[in-house]
Amino acid sequence: MARVNIQQLIKRYGNFTALKQLDLEIPDGSFTAILGPSGCGKTTLLRCVAGLLMPDEGHIFIGDLDVTRLEPFRRNLGMVFQRPSMFPHMTVFNNIAWGLKLRGWAKADIPARVREMLRLVRLSEMENRTYQQLSGGQAQRVVIARALAPKPDLLLLDEPLSALDAKLREELLTEIAEIHRQTRCTTLLVTHDQSEALTVADNLVLMNEGEIVQQGAPLDIYRNPQTVFSANFIGTNNLLPCTVVDNGTQTQLRLDGSDLCLNVITPRFALTLGQPVWACIRADDIDVLDPATAAVHKNVVNVEMVRTTLTGGSVSVEAKLANIPIRINVGGSQRFNLLDNTHTLTCALSHVTVVAREAQAVRQ
Numbered sequence: 341m342a343r344v345n346i347q348q349l350i351k352r353y354g355n356f357t358a359l360k361q362l363d364l365e366i367p368d369g370s371f372t373a374i375l376g377p378s379g380c381g382k383t384t385l386l387r388c389v390a391g392l393l394m395p396d397e398g399h400i401f402i403g404d405l406d407v408t409r410l411e412p413f414r415r416n417l418g419m420v421f422q423r424p425s426m427f428p429h430m431t432v433f434n435n436i437a438w439g440l441k442l443r444g445w446a447k448a449d450i451p452a453r454v455r456e457m458l459r460l461v462r463l464s465e466m467e468n469r470t471y472q473q474l475s476g477g478q479a480q481r482v483v484i485a486r487a488l489a490p491k492p493d494l495l496l497l498d499e500p501l502s503a504l505d506a507k508l509r510e511e512l513l514t515e516i517a518e519i520h521r522q523t524r525c526t527t528l529l530v531t532h533d534q535s536e537a538l539t540v541a542d543n544l545v546l547m548n549e550g551e552i553v554q555q556g557a558p559l560d561i562y563r564n565p566q567t568v569f570s571a572n573f574i575g576t577n578n579l580l581p582c583t584v585v586d587n588g589t590q591t592q593l594r595l596d597g598s599d600l601c602l603n604v605i606t607p608r609f610a611l612t613l614g615q616p617v618w619a620c621i622r623a624d625d626i627d628v629l630d631p632a633t634a635a636v637h638k639n640v641v642n643v644e645m646v647r648t649t650l651t652g653g654s655v656s657v658e659a660k661l662a663n664i665p666i667r668i669n670v671g672g673s674q675r676f677n678l679l680d681n682t683h684t685l686t687c688a689l690s691h692v693t694v695v696a697r698e699a700q701a702v703r704q
């Protein structure tokens with residue numbers, strides 16, 4: 341186990357700067373997910389930590405050791421890549437034993453450790469098989485066992501599930517989380533799948549264009565995105581253009597082009613009167629109300645339904661709030677009442693957060 345501390349890291353490919361003075365602290369024993377769109381620099385960052393790429397500037401510490409210029413094999417870490425990288429000609433057993441031999445483990449200690457790892461990844465029955473005799477998920481579990489066998493301080497996983505189908509992905513993700521629970525090895529998982537990150541991580545790092553955009557507890561980022569990028573990437577469905585106003589007793593947001601004012605969760609930056617902002621409202625955080633009981637709720641609004649789509653467990657409602665499009669997800673048995681209906685809905689916008697509005701394209 342070890343903490344990782346990254347200071348002012350810069351990595352350039354020719355004229356292109358892939359990591360822009362990046363600072364990052366990864367707590368000891370954490371399960372950290374690095375989440376960001378394709379090309380934002382996730383693999384570059386991981387390869388710098390692994391020692392497979394040399395940064396142009398900055399420092400990387402694993403524990404108290406400055407590893408920036410250290411060879412990869414001296415960093416005591418395990419790495420798993422996107423595609424299963426089992427040695428195809430070796431058995432499962434020998435694949436896992438290989439890393440131990442390389443690190444000079446005593447021959448007599450190796451079989452017990454290999455079998456312990458096989459139990460951990462639930463492949464005890466398969467130690468004599470080769471790559472051709474395993475499924476993609478099993479091969480990836482061998483690689484995880486091989487990475488963990490020498491008791492690394494740090495486990496680096498670069499999209500380890502992306503070559504697998506959806507069901508296997510879910511299974512192996514649960515297993516990786518369980519392995520972390522048992523070993524407490526500091527784990528860094530790179531992914532561009534927000535639900536994967538939210539499922540397993542206790543620390544979430546959002547990256548965009550070579551920079552860290554937001555870092556913290558996954559639930560906190562999910563509930564309180566702080567930029568338009570974070571809001572969009574973590575799946576906020578509604579960004580409504582508003583202006584900061586004061587109703588005499590409190591600061592509120594007035595929906596542009598209407599008189600409608602919304603209460604917001606106290607933002608972590610100072611709002612100034614007249615400032616243009618986005619109100620962020622997740623489609624799942626909008627509750628459809630019985631108009632008779634609406635009075636006890638905050639932020640009660642009427643929306644005009646435009647279209648409904650059954651998406652399985654919920655109904656997705658496209659509607660208009662004061663002529664601005666808004667999306668609402670309705671779950672539970674209530675959802676069936678909404679199908680084939682075009683009328684006014686009374687709703688409570690139960691969790692409204694705010695991010696600054698800049699001259700920036702918004703992905704909706």
Ligand SMILES: Nc1ncnc2c1ncn2[C@@H]1O[C@H](COP(=O)(O)OP(=O)(O)OP(=O)(O)O)[C@@H](O)[C@H]1O
Pocket residue numbers: 353356358376377378379380381382383384385532
């Ligand atoms: N060897 C290289 N030479 C030049 N540019 C590179 C090289 N490797 C990566 N890049 C560029 O650096 C940027 C970051 O690449 P990186 O592979 O770190 O992204 P990523 O976040 O891992 O993306 P993905 O989710 O697609 O794997 C990209 O714009 C990429 O095109």
Ligand SMILES: [Mg+2]
Pocket residue numbers: 382383384
């Ligand atoms: Mg990558």
